[in-house]
Amino acid sequence: MPATRRTDGVLLAVAVVWGSSYLTAKTATDALPVLTVLFLRHAIAALACVPVFRGPGAPSRDERRCGGLLGLTQAAVLVLETYGVAHTSAGNAGLIISLTLVLTPVLDRAPLPGRFFLAAGVCLAGVALLVSGNGLHAPGAGDLLMLAAAVARAGHVVLVGRVTAGRSLRPLPLTAVQSVVGAVLFLGPAAPGLPALSRTAPGTWAQLLYLALCCGLFAFLAQTWAIQRTSATRAGLLLGTEPVWALLVGVGLGGEHLTVLAALGAALVVTGTYWGRSIESARRSGAVPAAPLGAATDLSQTR
Template sequence: MPTTRRTDGVLLAVAVVWGSSYLTAKTATDALPVLTVLLLRHAVAALACLPVLCGPGSPSRAERLCGGLLGLTQSAVLVLETYGVAHTSAGNAGLIISLTLVLTPVLDRARLPRRFFLAAAVCVAGVGLLVCGSGLHAPGAGDLLMLAAAVARAGHVVLVGRVTAGRTLRPLPLTAVQSVAGAVLFLGPAASGLPALTRIGAVTWAQLLYLALGCGLFAFLAQTWAIQRTSATRAGLLLGTEPVWALLVGIGFGGERLTVLSALGAALIMAGTYWGRSIESAHRAASAHARPMTVTGDLSRAR
């Protein structure tokens, strides 16, 4: 029981950190250009990983190749997310990005029951109510960017599964290479914004460190550690509270407000997300159980 509570606590901490990252990124981009924030987010993480990059446990060739590729796709996701949250509320950003959970199986071409797509439709309806909460109008640029980020993040998750399948890749070296790849990618485009660093205060520096070390290194490694000690379903339920924390942090610390329509939209997004996740998890479990029962099944895949 103590081990289970500790694991659950770590997963909840990851969800809280990720949920709070939207307001943190939004306020950081008020003081610095978006690309400068992204450069520092990757560069600080890369500096923290120098002992891993240069020490005896340095990344293998496979970890360098996979980390470089995933660093490019993760950077694309963060560009869309950070520009998106800069032009919408932190609560909206956290709720819309949760669509990743229902988009990932679709992009992964998983054969799913029809009711899964009904759950996805509930999420889409929720997004519509959320962005039109103060009256019927077209979604704002930030909301559309967050939708694009949800699609891109789902594609990134699928790619992670494809490139790491059947390979022994260590989480920390892989994360270190991704951080270096992101820092190199943003160095040129963000160079013109670097002089602004001389004008920011301690609060903005604290936000940048939090994004790099808390929302980056800690969250990824803690998630990996915890998932190895619990079921995927339990981990998904706990990590799926991320949009709730994003909403609470936005309201509690960012002064954001919810209308009745926005609250209904938020409720639909969370309900549809949990429903879709439960359908996908049950379908995956049933498929895994049935596979070894077939005469022609590949038994090595069941181990």
């Protein structure tokens, strides 16, 4: 039992860290250009991974090749996410990006029952209410970017599954290569803003360190460690609380406001997401879902 509680605690910590990343990124982009934030996020993670590239634990040729490809798609996801959260609320960002969980099996062309698309419809209705504010209107630019990020992340998840299938790839070297690729990609676009870093406040540096080390390296490695010690369903239920934490952090720490319509939309997004994932999980296991909340997260997902 203590081991189970420890594993559950690690998974819950990952969900909390990921949920808090939206407010952290939003605050960091208030102080620095988006591309500068993205470069530093990858560069700090890459520097922390320098020891990985030395000795017998260095990335293999296969890990370098796969990590390079996944680094490109992950960078595309983070561009959309970071620009999106810079122009919407942290709560909205965390809830809209959770659509990845129902978009992934669609992009993966998995055979799905009709009720899965009903669950997806519940999610879309929730997003419509979530971005409506005090009344229905067109979603803002940030919300649309987060929708695009959800689609891109779902595609990235599918690609992760395809390129790693049948290969013996270690999580840490793979993550290290992706971090280096991201740092190289964003160095050029971020270069004009780098001289201003000397005037960056310590609080902003703390946020960048948190994004790189906690929301990046720690979360991915902790998720991998915990998943090896528990069931996919149990892990999915705990990791699936990420949008809830994003909303709570945004409202509780970020001073964001939640209208009645937005609160209803948030509830629909979470319910639809969990329901859709439970249906997809039951399809893979050949079982019938007992309840809408028995969801399992796609465990190949990276951030």
